[in-house]
Amino acid sequence: MILKGRVYRVGDNINTDVIMPGRWCHLTDEAELAKHCMEDHDRDFLQKIKPGDIIVADENFGCGSSREVAPLSIKAAGIGAIVARTYARIFYRNCINIGLPIFESPACAAATGPDDGLSIDVFGGKIINHTRGGEFAFAPFPEFMKTIMDKGGLQGWVMERLGR
Amino acid sequence: MGQTIAEKIIADHAGLPTVVPGQIVNVPVDMAMANELSAALSIKELNSWGVDKVFDPRKICLVPDHFTPNKDLNAAAIATTVRAFAQKHDVRWYFEVGRGGIEHAVLPEEGVILPGQIMVGGDSHTCTAGALNCLATGVGSTDIACAWATGEVWLKVPTSAALEYTGKLRPHVYGKDLILYTLGDLGTPGATYMSIEYFGDVFDNLPLADRFTMANMAIEAGGKCGIFRFDEKTKDFVEATPRFIAERPAYHTFAPDADAAYAVSRKYDVTHIEPQVACPFSPDNVKPVSEIEDIKIDQVVIGCCTNGRLEDLQRAAEILRGRQVEKHVRAIIIPGSQRIARIAHETGLSNIFIDAGCVFSTSTCGPCIGGHMGVLDADEVCVSTTNRNFRGRMGHLTSEVYLANTAVAAASAIMGRIGSPDEL
Numbered sequence: 001m002i003l004k005g006r007v008y009r010v011g012d013n014i015n016t017d018v019i020m021p022g023r024w025c026h027l028t029d030e031a032e033l034a035k036h037c038m039e040d041h042d043r044d045f046l047q048k049i050k051p052g053d054i055i056v057a058d059e060n061f062g063c064g065s066s067r068e069v070a071p072l073s074i075k076a077a078g079i080g081a082i083v084a085r086t087y088a089r090i091f092y093r094n095c096i097n098i099g100l101p102i103f104e105s106p107a108c109a110a111a112t113g114p115d116d117g118l119s120i121d122v123f124g125g126k127i128i129n130h131t132r133g134g135e136f137a138f139a140p141f142p143e144f145m146k147t148i149m150d151k152g153g154l155q156g157w158v159m160e161r162l163g164r
Numbered sequence: 165m166g167q168t169i170a171e172k173i174i175a176d177h178a179g180l181p182t183v184v185p186g187q188i189v190n191v192p193v194d195m196a197m198a199n200e201l202s203a204a205l206s207i208k209e210l211n212s213w214g215v216d217k218v219f220d221p222r223k224i225c226l227v228p229d230h231f232t233p234n235k236d237l238n239a240a241a242i243a244t245t246v247r248a249f250a251q252k253h254d255v256r257w258y259f260e261v262g263r264g265g266i267e268h269a270v271l272p273e274e275g276v277i278l279p280g281q282i283m284v285g286g287d288s289h290t291c292t293a294g295a296l297n298c299l300a301t302g303v304g305s306t307d308i309a310c311a312w313a314t315g316e317v318w319l320k321v322p323t324s325a326a327l328e329y330t331g332k333l334r335p336h337v338y339g340k341d342l343i344l345y346t347l348g349d350l351g352t353p354g355a356t357y358m359s360i361e362y363f364g365d366v367f368d369n370l371p372l373a374d375r376f377t378m379a380n381m382a383i384e385a386g387g388k389c390g391i392f393r394f395d396e397k398t399k400d401f402v403e404a405t406p407r408f409i410a411e412r413p414a415y416h417t418f419a420p421d422a423d424a425a426y427a428v429s430r431k432y433d434v435t436h437i438e439p440q441v442a443c444p445f446s447p448d449n450v451k452p453v454s455e456i457e458d459i460k461i462d463q464v465v466i467g468c469c470t471n472g473r474l475e476d477l478q479r480a481a482e483i484l485r486g487r488q489v490e491k492h493v494r495a496i497i498i499p500g501s502q503r504i505a506r507i508a509h510e511t512g513l514s515n516i517f518i519d520a521g522c523v524f525s526t527s528t529c530g531p532c533i534g535g536h537m538g539v540l541d542a543d544e545v546c547v548s549t550t551n552r553n554f555r556g557r558m559g560h561l562t563s564e565v566y567l568a569n570t571a572v573a574a575a576s577a578i579m580g581r582i583g584s585p586d587e588l
């Protein structure tokens with residue numbers, strides 16, 4: 001599977017409060033959540049992105065609150081994948097659980113700027129920067145996570161556990 | 165190779181002699197908790213999965229606390245969904261408004277979570293309960309839905325950090341200052357994915373309240389959990405909870421092996437630590453209070469899940485007794501739970517606050533998450549005893565939050581600027 005998109009670039013410590021502010025945390029509808037995605041980081045986020053775009057971040061992306069509405073809003077807004085140097089752990093597992101493709105690649109983050117074109121070879125384990133050139137490996141997923149991802153998220157795994 | 169506390173608790177639950185960091189295991193959970201916001205999403209997911217039976221209603225805990233008492237129609241709709249779910253599944257640990265408070269204060273206090281157990285919670289500050297020598301960790305709503313359906317959760321065995329605190333504390337220095345100081349040292353990603361394990365003789369002379377504060381903010385360093393050793397103080401606390409008194413449940417305790425492997429080790433001599441303040445917009449942007457310049461404030465929040473225990477409120481009341489909050493400052497006191505509120509009323513503590521010109525609120529997350537009961541306007545400045553000061557956390561994007569202990573917050577309320585109790 002190849003994911004292709006243009007880069008929306010952010011820096012360190014983007015927390016879930018700015019991805020999905022507390023005032024919207026009562027929402028559960030994905031379309032509604034999408035309307036407020038990244039609102040407190042960048043008011044014009046939704047105007048700037050197109051479906052399939054890739055967020056590239058530096059350290060500790062998704063830190064703070066466990067609110068799953070944060071990654072859900074990113075997915076619902078049409079972001080195709082996230083690449084970061086590192087992630088906060090709850091955010092990371094939430095992405096795996098909801099089936100939002102997420103990759104850890106310090107090298108790619110270091111060499112990627114706003115609006116670059118990237119393609120991610122999910123099973124081949126590499127990211128290509130088409131704008132600046134360069135090919136970067138990402139940290140391989142542990143087997144268990146691959147299983148969850150193969151099932152499109154935790155739901156498929158739960159169904160199996162329950163024998164359905 | 166010896167094992168850390170977290171490794172022992174996980175191995176115990178996974179039915180394995182030992183586990184190693186990085187290993188992914190599936191473990192049974194002793195408690196799966198959610199607040200109304202995370203629960204709403206978990207319930208939606210369970211419904212979409214077609215799951216209509218939970219694994220064990222006695223191991224589920226629901227605490228509507230974030231936007232309660234319902235702040236508006238949206239909050240009301242969510243609370244109704246959660247209550248209906250609790251009724252339908254006969255959830256044992258459902259804490260309706262008026263009978264609970266803030267999840268992280270309520271659970272340990274009621275005995276819902278016990279030493280040696282594993283709890284997952286749909287809230288990042290679930291790690292608070294680790295003060296009781298259990299492994300409590302925040303997860304998302306899908307994980308909670310999974311736990312409610314199957315009784316299990318997948319965990320990656322974390323590496324661990326050993327933080328040791330020794331020496332004698334200076335006046336007005338508490339657990340909050342130790343954890344803020346630690347955050348200043350480690351940085352917010354400093355213990356990402358780690359089990360933060362706290363040690364040291366300092367805790368012999370502090371009430372459990374300070375352990376809860378420090379375990380609460382383990383997540384602010386990226387921690388998976390924050391865990392304290394079990395001692396006589398823990399025993400006294402646990403065995404005085406209503407559930408323990410009624411049922412005398414058995415529980416296990418875990419201490420690390422002498423040769424346990426810690427990825428990060430720190431020893432802090434607390435003798436030189438003064439009260440700490442975390443400046444906007446990160447909990448690791450920490451300075452000693454004496455280095456804070458003249459910063460005028462509009463609001464003070466004392467309490468919530470980080471510092472809303474009885475001892476926290478007593479420390480603030482000691483400062484406010486017989487004094488007045490500065491004329492143009494709003495001071496809002498939020499007890500962690502109804503039980504704490506009750507004692508505050510009984511002992512006259514709440515009157516000290518009211519006489520000083522504070523609002524004595526009901527127990528709710530309210531202002532901490534910028535929800536209600538104290539939302540900040542543009543450019544307003546707040547001193548808060550909560551745990552996060554991210555941009556826009558308590559309201560307007562241009563508002564600012566400084567984090568401190570309850571004595572510093574009380575002193576600041578009186579002076580109308582950030583300052584220490586020593587200046588009064």
Ligand code: SF4
Pocket residue numbers: 230266267268287289468469470528529530532533550551
């Ligand atoms: S008081 Fe604040 S930090 Fe604590 S649970 Fe509520 S919103 Fe979260």
